[in-house]
Amino acid sequence: MNTITIQVEDSSVMNGLKKVLRSMNGVVIVPTRKKKKTGIEEAMDDIRHGRVTEYKSAEDMFEKLGI
Secondary structure, three states: OOOOOOOOOOHHHHHHHHHHHHHOOOOOOOOOOOOOOOHHHHHHHHHHOOOOOOOOOHHHHHHHHOO
């Protein structure tokens, strides 16, 4: 079994491309799976997108959280 990966930049051609590939004997379209991010990748993504809050101390954090 051979595998080929095709990267399609124009999503408008996807339906036609899939139709052509399905019509070919012996060709199977394998659904893509999103790669799950590791914890450090998620943390770095949070930093890049500004989803981080900084506090001066733990006491400051608890005070601002109302705990």
